[in-house]
Amino acid sequence: MTTPLRIALAGLGTVGGGVIRLLDANRELIARRAGREIEVVAVSARDRTKDRGVDLTRFEWVDDTAALARAGNADVVVELVGGSDGPALTLARATLAGGKSFVTANKAMIAHHGLELAQAAEQAGVALKFEAAVAGGVPVIKGLREGAAANAIGRVYGILNGTCNFILSKMEAEGRDFADVLSEAQALGYAEADPTFDIDGVDAAHKLSILASIAFGTRPGFGEVATSGIRQVIAADIAEAAALGYRVRLLGMAEEAASGLFQRVHPHLVPVGHPLAHVTGATNAVVAEGNFVGRLLFQGAGAGDGPTASAVVADLIDIARGEFGPAYAMPAAALVEPHAADAGERRGKAYVRFTVADRVGVLAEIAAAMRDAGVSIESLIQRGVSADGHALVAIVTHEGPERAVAQALEKLRGSQSVIGQPMWMHILGE
Amino acid sequence: MTTPLRIALAGLGTVGGGVIRLLDANRELIARRAGREIEVVAVSARDRTKDRGVDLTRFEWVDDTAALARAGNADVVVELVGGSDGPALTLARATLAGGKSFVTANKAMIAHHGLELAQAAEQAGVALKFEAAVAGGVPVIKGLREGAAANAIGRVYGILNGTCNFILSKMEAEGRDFADVLSEAQALGYAEADPTFDIDGVDAAHKLSILASIAFGTRPGFGEVATSGIRQVIAADIAEAAALGYRVRLLGMAEEAASGLFQRVHPHLVPVGHPLAHVTGATNAVVAEGNFVGRLLFQGAGAGDGPTASAVVADLIDIARGEFGPAYAMPAAALVEPHAADAGERRGKAYVRFTVADRVGVLAEIAAAMRDAGVSIESLIQRGVSADGHALVAIVTHEGPERAVAQALEKLRGSQSVIGQPMWMHILGE
Numbered sequence A, B: 001m002t003t004p005l006r007i008a009l010a011g012l013g014t015v016g017g018g019v020i021r022l023l024d025a026n027r028e029l030i031a032r033r034a035g036r037e038i039e040v041v042a043v044s045a046r047d048r049t050k051d052r053g054v055d056l057t058r059f060e061w062v063d064d065t066a067a068l069a070r071a072g073n074a075d076v077v078v079e080l081v082g083g084s085d086g087p088a089l090t091l092a093r094a095t096l097a098g099g100k101s102f103v104t105a106n107k108a109m110i111a112h113h114g115l116e117l118a119q120a121a122e123q124a125g126v127a128l129k130f131e132a133a134v135a136g137g138v139p140v141i142k143g144l145r146e147g148a149a150a151n152a153i154g155r156v157y158g159i160l161n162g163t164c165n166f167i168l169s170k171m172e173a174e175g176r177d178f179a180d181v182l183s184e185a186q187a188l189g190y191a192e193a194d195p196t197f198d199i200d201g202v203d204a205a206h207k208l209s210i211l212a213s214i215a216f217g218t219r220p221g222f223g224e225v226a227t228s229g230i231r232q233v234i235a236a237d238i239a240e241a242a243a244l245g246y247r248v249r250l251l252g253m254a255e256e257a258a259s260g261l262f263q264r265v266h267p268h269l270v271p272v273g274h275p276l277a278h279v280t281g282a283t284n285a286v287v288a289e290g291n292f293v294g295r296l297l298f299q300g301a302g303a304g305d306g307p308t309a310s311a312v313v314a315d316l317i318d319i320a321r322g323e324f325g326p327a328y329a330m331p332a333a334a335l336v337e338p339h340a341a342d343a344g345e346r347r348g349k350a351y352v353r354f355t356v357a358d359r360v361g362v363l364a365e366i367a368a369a370m371r372d373a374g375v376s377i378e379s380l381i382q383r384g385v386s387a388d389g390h391a392l393v394a395i396v397t398h399e400g401p402e403r404a405v406a407q408a409l410e411k412l413r414g415s416q417s418v419i420g421q422p423m424w425m426h427i428l429g430e
Helices: A014-025 A027-034 A065-073 A086-097 A107-124 A140-147 A162-174 A178-188 A202-216 A235-243 A305-321 A362-372 A402-412 B014-025 B027-034 B065-070 B086-097 B107-124 B140-147 B162-174 B178-188 B202-216 B235-243 B305-321 B362-372 B402-412
Strands: A005-010 A038-044 A076-079 A101-104 A153-159 A246-257 A260-271 A283-290 A294-301 A347-357 A377-383 A390-397 A418-427 B005-010 B038-044 B076-079 B101-104 B153-159 B246-257 B260-271 B283-290 B294-301 B347-357 B377-383 B390-397 B418-427
Touching: A005 A014, A005 A065, A005 A086, A005 A305, A014 A027, A014 A038, A014 A305, A027 A038, A027 A305, A038 A065, A038 A305, A065 A086, A076 A086, A076 A305, A086 A101, A086 A107, A101 A107, A101 A305, A107 A202, A140 A153, A140 A202, A140 A283, A140 A294, A140 B140, A140 B305, A153 A202, A162 A178, A162 A235, A162 A246, A162 A283, A202 A246, A202 A260, A235 A246, A235 A347, A235 A377, A235 A390, A294 A305, A305 B140, A347 A362, A347 A402, A362 A377, A362 A390, A362 A402, A402 A418, B005 B014, B005 B065, B005 B086, B005 B305, B014 B027, B014 B038, B014 B305, B027 B038, B027 B305, B038 B065, B038 B305, B065 B086, B076 B086, B076 B305, B086 B101, B086 B107, B101 B107, B101 B305, B107 B202, B140 B153, B140 B202, B140 B283, B140 B294, B153 B202, B162 B178, B162 B235, B162 B246, B162 B283, B202 B246, B202 B260, B235 B246, B235 B347, B235 B377, B235 B390, B294 B305, B347 B362, B347 B402, B362 B377, B362 B390, B362 B402, B402 B418
Parallel strands: A005 A038, A005 A076, A076 A101, A260 A418, B005 B038, B005 B076, B076 B101, B260 B418
Antiparallel strands: A153 A246, A153 A283, A246 A260, A283 A294, A294 B294, A347 A390, A347 A418, A377 A390, B153 B246, B153 B283, B246 B260, B283 B294, B347 B390, B347 B418, B377 B390
């Protein structure tokens, strides 16, 4: 057996502690699989005195995170600090510039600076790996980069945020409203005190932009992802969707079209026959559709210390084995600039829900707007008046261009009949 | 870009043709991802004159399959001939002895001779890869070998045979009997003219033994897999299972227990809440449960030229990238002899169905046998008499040792009340 792979670890929160516990618990097994031991030699975190339930005295303690890049004669730096910039980015740059491999779970940093870091890693001939940045413990970066590497990918999409899926599936199971379930999720620790990044889709968009680069060979472009979250989903949307044979899921989706690449994170209606309709709770799941392999599904825990540590250490094992190459499946120089597709051209079925005033002619006005925009209605449900005197109209359209739906909604803007913003969700095509 | 990776290809059936079509269709993309072109230089098959819909004139034709090991200055030999021994094995040995990498989709050969071949590959410092041997296009070998490498695996199990799953899910959807659906599956090309390997579980057992070696670091031991197929599953089993909240699936399962390793392929009852309950048609799906990552699911097409070719070429891309190591995740010398666990000690819930004579005391006799063996009954359904004068009794037990169920069935052997063999199926624990 050769010399151990020496690790310097920045960040000792839940995931950092998980990595140390995992390396302790599975030490011998990992050494057999990796062909050498994987050994933490130095750590850095904000507070040296905090009890983290693991013995840290055996590691060199480094106060300045950036200095970890040169600490303890490490071969690899693992960054679990978080944040798209700041100390994490400083450490990443210093590590790669110093010719050491770099492993991170930091989706925000990779979404924003992945290309620069991949170039630095290639220049230094070292590894940049970030399996834990997408879908936690699920090896979906590897699945796309390697498992599906023989395929031209048509679409890659999935449930990328466990908090949103927990909330949506709880709303579904219990018929409760968003705000109510969010509070419970926060109390249970499934949602942050400030849940914005999760429920507004930003976290999923970070992950999607990483998947899209690997799947389509495009430069990471977080700014290209059209994003909306789940705040506007009401209990009635979930109930109407169910009545029509769908479940509501927040999906990140990247899709190659004639006019370019779509990248979007939105709540979708998923047909009950689709595997993603059965993904409940904080689970993540990613589907990749390849021109030879067909539909591949990867599913598992998207967060938590154990699953995330599993992905981090999988990256370390690849490095210990010497089985790594360009982070984005091809050299950074070979990645092409993505051409954003024209969303209006995209064809699909749509769900549109209106909250309306209870008065004569409302339905006629909505139907006329749809007709005038060329939107063909497959089914329509109108529900009786609620306590506040409002009614609900939910429509599923036939397949057609998204532009037409946008036009219909534009026509209805400012209507006295329609209360608040209509809720428009794409329906996942089989 | 460096020199191409040169391939010699043995076997030009559906999968062999698929590999050539894939390399043609995705040539440029693969070269970008692999860092070099992948180029077929020589081929071998039984009949040179047969029209396979691909242009073979550009390749060197080798009549003697074994000679392919030295043909065309190839770097890698791809074997798609099939058969556990014979020409495939001869070619594998010659290729590795000659210091070239070897890629195969041949589950039977790997199940029987994988250890020997892995040793030969290590000795020569070349790759032995067989992603396509398990679950077709689904990168589950990679998922276990690399993606889940940081974990001690508790169980690995799944739907490993598309033919059986096609038949079972069609029986389920249409309430039809096994023989009837098998004939249709044969007519549609989903089942072979001689379906024995598929429906008796041998094919799934080959695949399971490969997964078990990688998951548990044990020497491949095909002989250790207890195997039964789906011939004995009747429409009523599926209906009773559904009434009790289960679906019937043929599962391959390897599980670490205190007394050793279980390896088995049997029809199981899967709770409807489990992801495998939603896998229908010829799809394959594998679950791995790790001590840190929790439950991972890999799902996709388990057969067919496109998916299988996708897996074969994924192996070639790994080789082109130089990202490969020991076939079984660790050096062959580090694999340990599996200790077969005592099945009687295994605890779980069971389904037992009896076909019984329609007369007084039958139920009492069965219930007494269960009680005397210490089997606790959770639910029991007795269905009225069929045209042939027989009735049906279906039992779901509480969790208990499998030995007790075996004892109860032993007590009932030779009973005048019980007609034919009782059907005993394990129930998958959550």
